[in-house]
Amino acid sequence: MSDMIVLNDVTKSFLSDRSIKNKDGKPHWFTAVEPTSLSIQQGEIFGLMGYSGAGKSTLLRLINMLERPDSGQVIVDGTDLTQLSASDLRIARHNMGMIFQQFNLMSNRTVFDNVAFNLTVSGYPSRDIHKRVMDCLDIVDLTDRASHYPAQLSGGQMQRVGIARAIAPSPKVLLADEPTSALDPATTRSLLTCLRDINEQLGVTIVIVTHEMSVIRRLCHRAALLHQGQLLEVADIRDGLIQATTPIGQGLVYED
Amino acid sequence: MLTGAELSASIDKLFELRKEIWKAFVDTFIMLGISTTVAILIGGLFGIFLFLSSDRQFLQNKSLYGVLGGITNFMRAFPFVILMIAMSPFTKAIVGTGIGPIAASLVLAIAGSFYFARLVEQNLREVPRGIIEATESMGASPFTIIKVLLNEARSGLVLSVTILCISLLSYSAAAGMIGGGGLGDLAIRYGYYRYQTEVMVFIVIMLSIMVISIQGLGNLLATRLDKR
Numbered sequence: 001m002s003d004m005i006v007l008n009d010v011t012k013s014f015l016s017d018r019s020i021k022n023k024d025g026k027p028h029w030f031t032a033v034e035p036t037s038l039s040i041q042q043g044e045i046f047g048l049m050g051y052s053g054a055g056k057s058t059l060l061r062l063i064n065m066l067e068r069p070d071s072g073q074v075i076v077d078g079t080d081l082t083q084l085s086a087s088d089l090r091i092a093r094h095n096m097g098m099i100f101q102q103f104n105l106m107s108n109r110t111v112f113d114n115v116a117f118n119l120t121v122s123g124y125p126s127r128d129i130h131k132r133v134m135d136c137l138d139i140v141d142l143t144d145r146a147s148h149y150p151a152q153l154s155g156g157q158m159q160r161v162g163i164a165r166a167i168a169p170s171p172k173v174l175l176a177d178e179p180t181s182a183l184d185p186a187t188t189r190s191l192l193t194c195l196r197d198i199n200e201q202l203g204v205t206i207v208i209v210t211h212e213m214s215v216i217r218r219l220c221h222r223a224a225l226l227h228q229g230q231l232l233e234v235a236d237i238r239d240g241l242i243q244a245t246t247p248i249g250q251g252l253v254y255e256d
Numbered sequence: 257m258l259t260g261a262e263l264s265a266s267i268d269k270l271f272e273l274r275k276e277i278w279k280a281f282v283d284t285f286i287m288l289g290i291s292t293t294v295a296i297l298i299g300g301l302f303g304i305f306l307f308l309s310s311d312r313q314f315l316q317n318k319s320l321y322g323v324l325g326g327i328t329n330f331m332r333a334f335p336f337v338i339l340m341i342a343m344s345p346f347t348k349a350i351v352g353t354g355i356g357p358i359a360a361s362l363v364l365a366i367a368g369s370f371y372f373a374r375l376v377e378q379n380l381r382e383v384p385r386g387i388i389e390a391t392e393s394m395g396a397s398p399f400t401i402i403k404v405l406l407n408e409a410r411s412g413l414v415l416s417v418t419i420l421c422i423s424l425l426s427y428s429a430a431a432g433m434i435g436g437g438g439l440g441d442l443a444i445r446y447g448y449y450r451y452q453t454e455v456m457v458f459i460v461i462m463l464s465i466m467v468i469s470i471q472g473l474g475n476l477l478a479t480r481l482d483k484r
Contacts, residue, residue: 064393093395104390107484108407117404121396149483175393 003075004173004205005040005063010072012058032058034229035072042172045199045206047216047223047237050252054226056209060175063207064096065089077172094122097166097204101178103158105150105165111137112146115165122169136164140194156187160194167198174198176208180215188212192219213253216242225249266454273455276442280459283357283437287428290361292421295368299420302328302369303376304402310377312385314398331370336427339367340434360428360436368424375416379409411482418474422467439463 016028032055040046048056061067062074065081074081081092097118105114115133124132137143140160150158159179166174176195180188196219199206210216216223217240225232225244232249235242244253258266270277306324308315334342340363344354347362383405391404406413429440439459447456 066389066393090395090397093393096393098390098393100386100390102384102386104384104386106387106404106408108410108481109483118394121391121394121400151484 002042003039004042004044004077005038005207006073006075007036007038007059007062008073008075009035009037010059010062010069010074011035012055012062012067012069031229033062033069034231036231037072038224038231038234040205040207042205043199043203044222045196045208045220047220048207048209048226049211049213049216049223050226051211053228055229056211056224056226057177059224059226060177060207060209063173063175064093064098094169095171096173096175097169097171098175099159099162099166099177099179101181103150103155103162103182105158105161107150109149110146111142111148111150111153111161114150114161115168118165118168124169132168133164136168137161139167139198140164154187155183156191159183159187159191163191163194163198167202167204170202172205174204174206176206178209178211180210180212188215189218195219213242225252227252269452269454270458273446276446277458280437280439280442281462283441284425284428284439286357287361287364287431287436287438288421288425290358291364291368291424291428292417294361294365295372295420295424296417298365299369299372300376302373304380304405306373306377307380307405308402310381314388314392314401328370328373331366332374334367336363336367336430339363340431344434355435357431357437360431360434360438363434364424364427364431367427368420371423372416372420375419376413379412379416380405382412383408411478411484414478414481415474418471418478421470421474425463425466425470 010033011031012033013029013031016030020028022028036059048059050056058067062069063076065074069082076092077095079092081089084092106117109117112133115136116129119129119132120126134143134146137146140163142157142160142164145153145157150161153161162179180191183191192215195206195208198204208215208219217237220237222234222236223242224234225246227248232246233244235244235249235253237243242253244250302324305315306321306328307313309317309321309324343363343366347359348354350362351358353359387404387408388401391401396404426440428436428438429444431438432441432444439462443456443459446452447459
């Protein structure tokens with residue numbers, strides 16, 4: 001198995017809001033990601049897990065450079081994204097789909113147009129777009145909702161549109177930022193099945209951020225356990241159990 | 257109460273003035289048409305850049321935002337009448353004359369642009385940040401992101417155009433001062449200076465009908481466009 005995503009000593013800090021200052025009066029920088037190295041294999045479902053403020057979402061957003069790391073390398077499919085020009089980065093992003101906790105669908109476009117939009121942006125041949133959109137809606141079982149607007153859908157349906165939109169240009173990587181956190185348990189289960197099918201049938205590498213242990217147990221092959229910006233360990237998941245070895249990691253895993 | 261004889265006398269007076277009233281209608285439509293169109297284009301662009309240069313947006317730039325915002329505030333601080341006088345050398349240079357509906361349109365367009373710029377900025381700010389992020393994550397170009405923003409904000413933008421248009425209609429009454437003509441000017445000249453109350457009443461009713469129609473059309477269109 002080859003590496004699909006490699007993070008080399010990436011770091012990221014943010015300027016705190018103005019009310020928080022250091023003792024010397026200078027602005028306070030909050031470190032979201034301490035130096036972190038990680039590699040994720042092709043075809044893997046990899047979890048990023050931790051409590052709020054652990055830096056898991058920031059780490060995910062470093063992978064497609066929605067956040068630019070302060071230092072370190074982000075290598076996806078053999079290319080160091082930190083070295084790319086703005087236009088080359090846009091091309092590299094066609095190879096990475098992303099889904100979000102709040103779905104982030106365009107509310108003034110139909111389900112069909114939301115999916116078609118990503119294909120147009122990715123430079124998909126326009127005569128093939130219709131078929132590709134319908135194929136992707138078929139994968140997430142929503143062909144009958146193609147002409148609906150997002151506001152007419154349930155949360156689970158909206159997230160499935162998000163998935164169809166993300167996988168439409170056949171990316172090698174799918175980044176999922178708390179995709180089930182706004183959904184009820186039953187919807188979560190069917191969504192996880194959908195993600196697993198996409199991984200198994202299309203071979204898409206999935207990186208998923210979640211604070212729900214059950215999501216990691218059901219879906220992931222391996223998971224990084226994060227705490228206050230630090231990577232504690234990368235745990236294997238065997239027989240639906242997270243094999244944590246560090247004390248804090250075990251605390252994270254068994255508290256749930 | 258108005259007696260029948262008084263009413264028919266008033267109607268006769270209005271009929272005598274039909275050419276003036278018609279010209280005032282035409283002038284008002286010229287001023288409104290030119291100034292609204294120009295204000296949408298200039299103000300729209302200005303508003304987009306105001307938004308994009310603001311905090312956490314992809315052209316984020318404190319000094320650019322400061323300059324654009326400063327210009328906008330400065331221009332909006334001008335009372336319309338003073339702006340008209342201050343701009344007269346400029347309008348002369350561009351349209352060849354400082355008076356008339358075309359010259360007035362230019363002043364209206366400038367005043368409207370900066371007003372509209374703020375409305376556009378405010379509307380774009382209401383588009384959820386996540387939608388911009390999702391579009392960015394697809395590898396969309398800045399131009400495509402702007403198109404998405406405008407499309408998501410379209411119903412608010414239509415209402416803003418409605419407000420702009422009605423404000424310009426009311427500003428255009430003051431344009432009479434530089435010979436801009438139009439309905440408001442006619443109401444002042446005949447209704448106020450010449451004590452012809454019926455002209456005043458008639459024009460105010462006409463203006464009200466215009467405002468109601470513009471607002472109604474704007475509301476209808478905004479509702480149709482809103483799929484949120």
